Amino acid sequence: MTEPVHPVRVRSIRWEATDVFSFILNAIDDTPLPPFEPGSHIDLQLPIGLMRSYSLSNDGSDGDYRITVARDADSTGGSAFLAEQLRPGAAIAIGAPRNNFPLYEQAPLSVFIAGGIGVTPFVSMAMRLNMLGRRWRLHYCVRTQDRAALLKELEALTLAGSGEIVMNFDQEPGGVMLDLTTVVSSLGPQDHVYCCGPIGMLEAFRKTCEEKTIPDERVHFEYFKSNVQNASEGGYELVLAKSGKTVRVKEGKTILETLLALGLDVPFSCEEGVCGACETRVLAGEPDHRDLILSAEERKSNRTMMICCSGTKSASLTLDI
Ligand code: FES
Numbered sequence: 051m052t053e054p055v056h057p058v059r060v061r062s063i064r065w066e067a068t069d070v071f072s073f074i075l076n077a078i079d080d081t082p083l084p085p086f087e088p089g090s091h092i093d094l095q096l097p098i099g100l101m102r103s104y105s106l107s108n109d110g111s112d113g114d115y116r117i118t119v120a121r122d123a124d125s126t127g128g129s130a131f132l133a134e135q136l137r138p139g140a141a142i143a144i145g146a147p148r149n150n151f152p153l154y155e156q157a158p159l160s161v162f163i164a165g166g167i168g169v170t171p172f173v174s175m176a177m178r179l180n181m182l183g184r185r186w187r188l189h190y191c192v193r194t195q196d197r198a199a200l201l202k203e204l205e206a207l208t209l210a211g212s213g214e215i216v217m218n219f220d221q222e223p224g225g226v227m228l229d230l231t232t233v234v235s236s237l238g239p240q241d242h243v244y245c246c247g248p249i250g251m252l253e254a255f256r257k258t259c260e261e262k263t264i265p266d267e268r269v270h271f272e273y274f275k276s277n278v279q280n281a282s283e284g285g286y287e288l289v290l291a292k293s294g295k296t297v298r299v300k301e302g303k304t305i306l307e308t309l310l311a312l313g314l315d316v317p318f319s320c321e322e323g324v325c326g327a328c329e330t331r332v333l334a335g336e337p338d339h340r341d342l343i344l345s346a347e348e349r350k351s352n353r354t355m356m357i358c359c360s361g362t363k364s365a366s367l368t369l370d371i
Contacts, residue, residue, distance in 0.1 A: 082113025165247020180211030281361025
């Protein structure tokens with residue numbers, strides 16, 4: 051987890067759509083919570099021993115944070131706990147907002163592609179673009195109408211600014227999957243495109259952007275989960291520059307697990323390369339990047355790596371730890 055902010059309490063919970071709930075979190079001492087950038091997320095340390103990351107679905111201007119969570123049918127505990135056990139008044143530990151999905155504010159048009167609960171980061175982005183008087187378009191894909199969380203709020207944002215929403219209900223009678231090729235092909239030369247949703251949608255989105263040769267700097271994505279195997283082959287040396295230690299990463303272990311076993315206090319959350327909590331500066335060596343956050347350019351530079359999931363292609367790796 052990143053540096054903790056104020057202890058927070060669940061002020062209220064709101065039903066948003068089938069299996070989707072919003073949780074309003076405010077500081078226990080009632081002071082305003084720190085501001086955050088559109089697209090940011092927070093880590094929640096759940097009392098059942100799990101850490102989970104959720105996008106902030108408000109703009110924080112009232113000093114509160116809001117997360118909007120879909121109860122995952124295959125929940126491993128996180129969303130089920132939130133939906134079924136977390137109640138108004140409960141205290142909970144959260145980390146400071148972190149942003150792996152920043153908004154490029156100068157684009158003439160920002161195109162958002164949301165799959166289900168992947169809509170959450172786009173609320174604060176649309177609010178910001180409204181403030182700036184910039185155009186945005188949201189392609190909001192949900193299976194059925196009853197699952198379209200935050201839709202009324204987003205519709206109000208279209209009226210307050212220069213935004214539009216194109217709904218896609220793929221499981222309603224006659225519904226089809228969003229045609230990503232058409233969406234990506236319609237981008238102007240300076241437009242930026244963003245996608246947040248299930249893995250299949252994100253993979254198809256990235257492939258389409260590659261095929262249409264949209265430059266990386268105009269393509270933005272955020273994953274909730276990874277389908278990439280963590281690097282746990284081990285068999286290499288880790289030099290910890292700040293701690294003055296050299297350790298061996300054993301077969302079957304990740305770098306993060308090795309450091310935690312040494313008793314080092316290193317930040318982490320998702321442990322699968324999607325949240326960015328464990329990003330660490332690389333001082334020497336060539337990482338084997340397995341995360342879903344760094345851009346192709348960032349990977350090539352090898353300046354940082356996610357130590358929860360990535361390994362190394364070199365015999366030794368020196369980290370700023
Ligand atoms: S802990 Fe989330 S990216 Fe490493």
